Amino acid sequence: SVGKKHTFWETQPVGQFKDLGDVSLPEGPIEPPTPLSEVKQVPYNLPTPYEWTTCDLDSEDTCTEVYNLLKNNYVEDDENMFRFNYSKEFLRWALHPPGYYKSWHIGVRAKTNKKLVAFITGVPARIRVRDAVVKMAEINFLCVHKKLRSKRLAPVMIKEVTRRVHLENIWQAAYTAGVVLPTPITTCQYWHRSLNPKKLIDVGFSRLGARMTMSRTIKLYKLPDSPATPGFRKMELRDVPAVTRLLRNYLSQFVVAPDFDENDVEHWLLPEENVVDSYLVESPETHDITDFCSFYTLPSSILGNQTYSILKAAYSYYNVTTKTPLLQLMNDALIVAKQKDFDVFNALDVMQNESFLKELKFGPGDGQLHYYLYNYRMRNALKPSELGLVLL
Ligand SMILES: CCCCCCCCCCCCCC(=O)CSCCNC(=O)CCNC(=O)[C@H](O)C(C)(C)COP(=O)(O)OP(=O)(O)OC[C@H]1O[C@@H](n2cnc3c(N)ncnc32)[C@H](O)[C@@H]1OP(=O)(O)O
Numbered sequence: 001s002v003g004k005k006h007t008f009w010e011t012q013p014v015g016q017f018k019d020l021g022d023v024s025l026p027e028g029p030i031e032p033p034t035p036l037s038e039v040k041q042v043p044y045n046l047p048t049p050y051e052w053t054t055c056d057l058d059s060e061d062t063c064t065e066v067y068n069l070l071k072n073n074y075v076e077d078d079e080n081m082f083r084f085n086y087s088k089e090f091l092r093w094a095l096h097p098p099g100y101y102k103s104w105h106i107g108v109r110a111k112t113n114k115k116l117v118a119f120i121t122g123v124p125a126r127i128r129v130r131d132a133v134v135k136m137a138e139i140n141f142l143c144v145h146k147k148l149r150s151k152r153l154a155p156v157m158i159k160e161v162t163r164r165v166h167l168e169n170i171w172q173a174a175y176t177a178g179v180v181l182p183t184p185i186t187t188c189q190y191w192h193r194s195l196n197p198k199k200l201i202d203v204g205f206s207r208l209g210a211r212m213t214m215s216r217t218i219k220l221y222k223l224p225d226s227p228a229t230p231g232f233r234k235m236e237l238r239d240v241p242a243v244t245r246l247l248r249n250y251l252s253q254f255v256v257a258p259d260f261d262e263n264d265v266e267h268w269l270l271p272e273e274n275v276v277d278s279y280l281v282e283s284p285e286t287h288d289i290t291d292f293c294s295f296y297t298l299p300s301s302i303l304g305n306q307t308y309s310i311l312k313a314a315y316s317y318y319n320v321t322t323k324t325p326l327l328q329l330m331n332d333a334l335i336v337a338k339q340k341d342f343d344v345f346n347a348l349d350v351m352q353n354e355s356f357l358k359e360l361k362f363g364p365g366d367g368q369l370h371y372y373l374y375n376y377r378m379r380n381a382l383k384p385s386e387l388g389l390v391l392l
């Protein structure tokens with residue numbers, strides 16, 4: 001990272017490690033927009049055996065190809081015990097938000113057998129940075145087949161998605177990664193709350209605590225059968241205006257956060273089975289909607305275990321409280337996640353999550369998630385608690 005030669009990233013309009021500490025550099029865009037006529041009109045060159053393809057995820061066959069590429073070649077944990085296993089319905093949800101561009105769902109195929117060997121995506125988002133709302137691309141699902149690694153394919157993928165985003169007159173991007181690149185705007189820790197401790201220990205995700213028996217461990221993580229908060233219920237379409245008001249107000253306190261409107265809230269937060277779950281508290285007296293919590297479904301394949309092949313994980317998404325204590329609301333989220341047979345509930349230490357992690361028996365994860373902006377300099381790094389953005 002800091003000592004490394006980032007020969008690609010040193011050519012890009014991102015905060016450079018050498019600039020750290022240079023307080024004379026202003027916050028905001030690093031490079032001005034280019035006139036559209038000057039944006040490269042043709043795709044970047046790929047190595048000879050490969051060709052570009054645009055992936056239409058509404059096509060069952062193409063969606064299956066993307067699913068399988070990611071299932072076999074996407075992000076693994078540091079010990080290569082788990083690999084993300086994003087479902088097809090999750091990928092369609094993640095990549096078809098309001099105003100999405102099919103041209104930003106970019107694949108690479110081998111010319112000979114037409115096999116999909118690489119992928120990168122962008123979706124449009126309005127991201128507020130302090131009091132500036134910036135049109136950005138959220139970049140995700142960068143994946144090169146394991147057999148084609150370390151051939152400098154990633155920089156070409158990144159340049160191509162950048163070119164296609166520029167063609168839509170968008171000049172900034174947001175992305176996250178488990179690796180350190182020039183230059184994180186913040187670095188978050190992730191935490192795990194066991195829901196099915198026996199399975200987690202059997203697969204090696206967790207270890208039996210010192211002086212702990214299995215039955216003692218199961219009892220430690222036991223949860224009530226139903227939520228404690230009166231008026232706690234699933235979100236419905238009719239709740240979109242109220243949830244949008246609640247969420248916009250809550251997110252206004254963070255330095256970087258999405259600028260969600262009702263269309264965005266309907267897409268990103270309306271419950272969809274096996275994709276995203278959202279609950280709210282409707283006051284039994286006034287029928288006001290006072291609180292909201294949500295989590296998304298992202299299983300991981302368990303690599304090399306005879307008994308289990310899938311780890312069912314829920315990931316904390318957006319949570320807002322105005323009346324219910326956050327601790328109580330999140331405990332209710334754990335309760336419904338357990339009811340839905342999740343094995344573990346994951347959360348980053350962003351927003352106000354720090355306030356409930358230890359008390360609700362989350363344990364620290366073994367890695368970090370770094371947040372990045374492209375072509376937008378931050379005066380100095382943020383604390384995770386100043387970040388109001390969760391990328392899938
Ligand atoms: C205005 C619009 C702008 C839009 C674009 C914005 C920017 C969007 C940026 C993308 C955001 C994606 C976010 C996202 O999807 C969430 S992070 C998850 C990324 N995917 C995975 O980890 C899956 C498994 N790994 C792979 O498939 C490969 O290892 C990948 C493809 C990761 C790298 O393939 P490779 O065969 O291992 O490596 P080479 O081709 O030989 O290339 C080496 C160069 O790639 C740099 N590298 C490595 N990992 C990276 C990463 N995660 N982001 C950015 N850069 C990354 C590396 O530093 C080096 O550059 P340097 O020499 O300068 O250090």
Ligand SMILES: CN(C)Cc1n[nH]c2ccc(-c3ccc(F)cc3OCCn3ccnc3)cc12
Pocket residue numbers: 075076077078082083084140141176177178190191300315346347348365367368369391392
């Ligand atoms: C965010 N989105 C871009 C996917 C992504 N890319 N790189 C990552 C590195 C860590 C996390 C992460 C985020 C939150 C969390 F609670 C646990 C995490 O990873 C655990 C380790 N792991 C990796 C695969 N299976 C298990 C996500 C990502």
